[in-house]
Amino acid sequence: MSAGTLPSPGPGRPRSVEAHRAILDATLELVAEVGFDQLSVARVARRSGVSKATVYRRWPSKLPLVIEAFSELPTLEAPDNGNLVDDLIALLRQFAEILRDTPLARVLPVLAGECAHDPELSALLAPQIKARRAPLIQALERAVSRSELPPDIDLEASVDVIMGPLVTRMLFTGAEIEPDNVRRFVEAALFGINRLRSD
Amino acid sequence: MSAGTLPSPGPGRPRSVEAHRAILDATLELVAEVGFDQLSVARVARRSGVSKATVYRRWPSKLPLVIEAFSELPTLEAPDNGNLVDDLIALLRQFAEILRDTPLARVLPVLAGECAHDPELSALLAPQIKARRAPLIQALERAVSRSELPPDIDLEASVDVIMGPLVTRMLFTGAEIEPDNVRRFVEAALFGINRLRSD
DNA sequence: TAATATCGATACTATGCGCCTCGTTAATTG
């Protein structure tokens, strides 16, 4: 799935897996330190102890590299607590931790903004976004199967209602998100989800 | 308030107001066309028919320029319909129109991501964000004064709950936002706002 | 008219981009 590692089936020197990881790690470090705009392929190569050409052999440009590095960031793991509220609280607490501990909050908005002009990159980023939303979709589906939610609910819109407040909060106000706030946001969202019928 | 126009109080040739507008317009055009990463001061100068030095005389770098151009984008105008639902629907419809007709959706996430590494720029962007949220805050305050909402409501969090779903929807899924969806999102959010007490 | 400050144009160094060549190194295949 990763663009950089097309394992060589035939003879010849194989691509270094260590270099691959070093490049992605350096990319994430540098994005966190200096931001996307100041990031350059040459800097990534220097930081990862790899030749500049090696990076270009695997990724055509800076953006796909950052997208793949982004895909290496931790994703949500969906626990099955038997009820929707606890599932959502657990998921959003994980999300808040990831936002606090990784450069996700710095990478994702920039990628989203840049992909608006590049359908190719958008096609690269879209499945990543979808994969990160999947655990929430599944938690909602389990709630539907338990009749906690009506069967005709709009799952995608529900995910937006649940994640949206936290995302905007950390994006534009830069506010810290505490566990108590997570519970309040979940409850706030849940009171409205029933209105999000699909028809 | 704008960084570029410090009107000359004494003698000497004053700064061209036309050039100022041309530069900001060209910046917005180029951001919409090629994105923030591909944007360069030289391109802005060429597009606006202005010398490169003129741009540097007014803005120290690319980011403050884009931030000021961003501040020129239309803001929300708060109507007073006498009830909260209609106020919010009107505001969010305006917001959806702005997202559709201007490069706001492409500029804002990139700025937010870049400002995460630069406190100086963050200080430049923060008041712009606050000003754009103000009409929603005012609509909520009117609702409180009409006893539509409890007086101890968390206004900022309420704004996040109302705007968040739309913002994430247009940011990460790129979905079109139709007027009907706006009404549903407003209703979805309103059912939960009462839980957002400030204590 | 004199003083002042911005203007366009241009040159300048430094750096990044993306591509390329080259000799070297590490794996598969016979």
Next chain:
DNA sequence: CAATTAACGAGGCGCATAGTATCGATATTA
């Protein structure tokens, strides 16, 4: 054990951009 194959590091190349500096021309105030 050789021969083949492919990725490797090092480094050069042309081009574009960043940001600064200089210059004479121009527009405004005193």
